[in-house]
Amino acid sequence: MTKFTAFESRVAALPVDNVDTDQIIPARFLKTVSKEGLGDQLFFDWRYDAGGSPKPDFVLNTPEAKEARILLAGDNFGCGSSREHAPWALTQYGFRAVISTSFADIFKQNSLKNGLLPIVVPRQVHAELFAMHARDPRMTLRVDLEACTLTLPDGRAVEFPVDPFARRCLLDGVDELGWILQQEAAIAAFEASHAAPINTLGA
Amino acid sequence: MTRPRTIIEKVWDAHLVSEQPGAPALLYIDLHLVHEVTSPQAFDGLRRRGLKVRRPDLTQATVDHGTPTTPRTLPILDQVAAAQVARLEANCREFGIPCFGFLSDKQGVVHVIGPEQGLTQPGMTVVCGDSHTATHGAFGALAFGIGTSEVEMVLATQCLPQRRSKTFKVEVNGALKPGVSAKDIILALIARIGVGGGTGCVIEYCGSTIRALSMEERMTVTNMSIEGGARAGMIAPDNVTYQYLHGRPFAPQGAAWEAALERWRRLPTDEGAAYDKEISIDAAALEPMITFGTNPGMGIPISGAVPDPAAVADPLERETLSKALKYMALEPGKPLLGRPIDVVFVGSCTNGRLADLRAAASVLKGRKVNPRVRMLVVPGSQPVKRQAEAEGLDEIFRAAGAEWREAGCSMCIAMNGDQLEPGQYSVSTSNRNFEGRQGKGGRTLLASPLTAAASAVNGVISDVRTLL
Numbered sequence: 001m002t003k004f005t006a007f008e009s010r011v012a013a014l015p016v017d018n019v020d021t022d023q024i025i026p027a028r029f030l031k032t033v034s035k036e037g038l039g040d041q042l043f044f045d046w047r048y049d050a051g052g053s054p055k056p057d058f059v060l061n062t063p064e065a066k067e068a069r070i071l072l073a074g075d076n077f078g079c080g081s082s083r084e085h086a087p088w089a090l091t092q093y094g095f096r097a098v099i100s101t102s103f104a105d106i107f108k109q110n111s112l113k114n115g116l117l118p119i120v121v122p123r124q125v126h127a128e129l130f131a132m133h134a135r136d137p138r139m140t141l142r143v144d145l146e147a148c149t150l151t152l153p154d155g156r157a158v159e160f161p162v163d164p165f166a167r168r169c170l171l172d173g174v175d176e177l178g179w180i181l182q183q184e185a186a187i188a189a190f191e192a193s194h195a196a197p198i199n200t201l202g203a
Numbered sequence: 204m205t206r207p208r209t210i211i212e213k214v215w216d217a218h219l220v221s222e223q224p225g226a227p228a229l230l231y232i233d234l235h236l237v238h239e240v241t242s243p244q245a246f247d248g249l250r251r252r253g254l255k256v257r258r259p260d261l262t263q264a265t266v267d268h269g270t271p272t273t274p275r276t277l278p279i280l281d282q283v284a285a286a287q288v289a290r291l292e293a294n295c296r297e298f299g300i301p302c303f304g305f306l307s308d309k310q311g312v313v314h315v316i317g318p319e320q321g322l323t324q325p326g327m328t329v330v331c332g333d334s335h336t337a338t339h340g341a342f343g344a345l346a347f348g349i350g351t352s353e354v355e356m357v358l359a360t361q362c363l364p365q366r367r368s369k370t371f372k373v374e375v376n377g378a379l380k381p382g383v384s385a386k387d388i389i390l391a392l393i394a395r396i397g398v399g400g401g402t403g404c405v406i407e408y409c410g411s412t413i414r415a416l417s418m419e420e421r422m423t424v425t426n427m428s429i430e431g432g433a434r435a436g437m438i439a440p441d442n443v444t445y446q447y448l449h450g451r452p453f454a455p456q457g458a459a460w461e462a463a464l465e466r467w468r469r470l471p472t473d474e475g476a477a478y479d480k481e482i483s484i485d486a487a488a489l490e491p492m493i494t495f496g497t498n499p500g501m502g503i504p505i506s507g508a509v510p511d512p513a514a515v516a517d518p519l520e521r522e523t524l525s526k527a528l529k530y531m532a533l534e535p536g537k538p539l540l541g542r543p544i545d546v547v548f549v550g551s552c553t554n555g556r557l558a559d560l561r562a563a564a565s566v567l568k569g570r571k572v573n574p575r576v577r578m579l580v581v582p583g584s585q586p587v588k589r590q591a592e593a594e595g596l597d598e599i600f601r602a603a604g605a606e607w608r609e610a611g612c613s614m615c616i617a618m619n620g621d622q623l624e625p626g627q628y629s630v631s632t633s634n635r636n637f638e639g640r641q642g643k644g645g646r647t648l649l650a651s652p653l654t655a656a657a658s659a660v661n662g663v664i665s666d667v668r669t670l671l
Contacts, residue, residue: 015522016519016526017519017520018398018523022638023639027617027618028617028618030268031283031284031287032283033243045638074519076398079399080429080637081333083240084351084352102402104432106350109353110352113353114352130519164225175352176364179364180229180364181359183220183221183362186221186229187220187361190231191361194217194218194231196233196258198234198260198261198453199453200260200261200453201260201301
């Protein structure tokens with residue numbers, strides 16, 4: 001995984017609550033056995049009409065959102081399924097952070113494992129961000145994970161919470177599987193004292 | 204004396220491999236269920252790192268999401284889906300994992316087969332790359348959905364880094380009225396707490412109503428915990444649980460059964476244990492529920508009216524509701540009863556078990572599906588299908604004009620060709636009504652098998668109590 005560095009970017013604003021993973025990437029695209037090519041399918045049914053042409057009023061098709069690396073969305077973003085295809089699609093499209101008032105649990109975990117930063121801001125800041133964006137769709141925000149701050153166009157730095165372990169993994173570009181593998185002794189000790197309740201190979 | 208603990212904490216504590224400051228806890232997993240859609244990239248990861256599957260004996264695979272529900276004498280015609288199924292079967296062979304494949308007599312929806320085979324047991328930790336893994340919590344297991352990176356971690360190490368969740372007690376008391384079922388309890392809960400109401404929590408369902416439910420009904424409740432935002436939902440095991448499990452292929456036998464019972468009886472929440480959140484529901488006041496919108500929290504009693512966005516104060520909430528009603532082409536303030544529908548789907552990990560098929564058949568017996576409605580009945584597994592056929596339920600469905608199909612996820616996720624046409628309305632016993640969930644442009648109304656069957660008969664959204 002690449003190291004997560006500070007960046008500044010334009011913002012794509014999606015003022016909808018409870019954006020679910022079926023909207024982020026519809027289930028019919030999950031028949032792939034690879035992680036590649038999902039960026040084109042991001043928000044597919046909101047992004048394209050029945051004929052496959054971009055819908056001009058959808059945020060990702062607006063000129064202001066070109067190059068946006070930050071998605072600003074409504075409450076409870078990423079609810080629904082456990083498909084990791086959702087953060088894969090978002091990152092392959094180019095997003096590096098999503099800002100909301102809350103995130104669904106599984107989506108949040110999946111995002112942190114794929115270099116996509118879920119940023120939770122208070123309701124007041126959230127409303128302000130949408131208002132600022134409505135006034136200036138070309139506004140930029142700066143994301144600094146080292147400092148855990150989001151810097152607004154007016155220079156204010158808003159702190160956001162991140163799980164310290166996930167933050168370290170993102171900043172160092174390391175994945176959690178490597179960390180678990182280092183705990184072989186503890187795992188083996190646990191297995192020695194914990195009888196397996198089933199044997200799927202044995203019935 | 205030790206601090207009183209909830210069942211959630213007891214199962215968590217019993218699976219703690221390590222806990223270091225500044226890091227998440229490492230939790231041991233007793234059962235890992237695997238299916239074709241969320242696993243191929245995880246197996247690729249193992250190969251890339253040169254890792255094996257640590258505990259194939261704690262892993263069970265099946266195919267369900269992309270498999271057709273047409274007769275098994277036909278091949279999988281969708282080449283992309285066929286390749287994904289073949290990939291799972293090949294991965295299982297390579298890594299030594301048992302798999303109930305496409306032609307297995309045990310194949311079925313991953314959350315139906317675990318309990319059915321006796322793999323899911325009280326006090327276990329269960330994970331699967333699927334958010335409806337919460338289903339297994341009906342047995343007093345801590346069961347939750349995971350992403351593909353986590354599937355890879357569990358395959359390689361049988362462990363997961365986890366943060367402790369908050370505990371949420373949902374107490375349901377009172378007797379359900381005729382025509383009101385387990386599905387209505389969970390839809391009513393989600394309508395009340397919202398689709399984010401359980402975020403960060405594991406729910407424990409308790410109370411006299413929950414105790415009176417069968418295991419199959421309990422699974423309907425825990426299944427949809429994720430629709431309320433909770434990763435897991437648990438019900439303490441009792442004699443209903445033990446009776447269900449006894450004699451199943453993977454359940455303990457003989458002396459091991461007695462020892463297991465003794466362990467399981469220590470699982471229920473201790474007197475005086477504290478929860479982070481609590482809510483109570485009066486079951487006697489519940490009506491059959493139905494959703495009107497594009498998330499499972501947008502639910503109302505069947506006789507209710509579609510809410511008006513104008514009455515919502517928060518601008519973003521108002522916009523979200525307006526968008527949902529526009530997609531559903533429903534007018535605020537109007538009732539849903541009597542609205543024509545196109546499709547009825549009975550099946551899924553929520554309502555694809557034998558009890559659900561019996562409920563739907565009880566309404567359809569001696570009646571016909573309205574000619575303008577297509578009704579699909581999809582059993583949750585091959586064993587469910589065989590049992591239903593042994594009872595003659597398939598004959599009732601066929602005689603009524605419904606389609607009796609093979610086991611799988613089918614029109615719940617619409618990856619396998621079973622899907623709505625744009626603009627169609629379905630009354631569905633599944634768990635999600637998101638835009639396009641049952642097919643691009645399709646409109647889903649979630650309800651119980653009883654409500655679905657009644658609506659199929661009348662061709663319009665119906666209150667099953669008029670047919671009882």
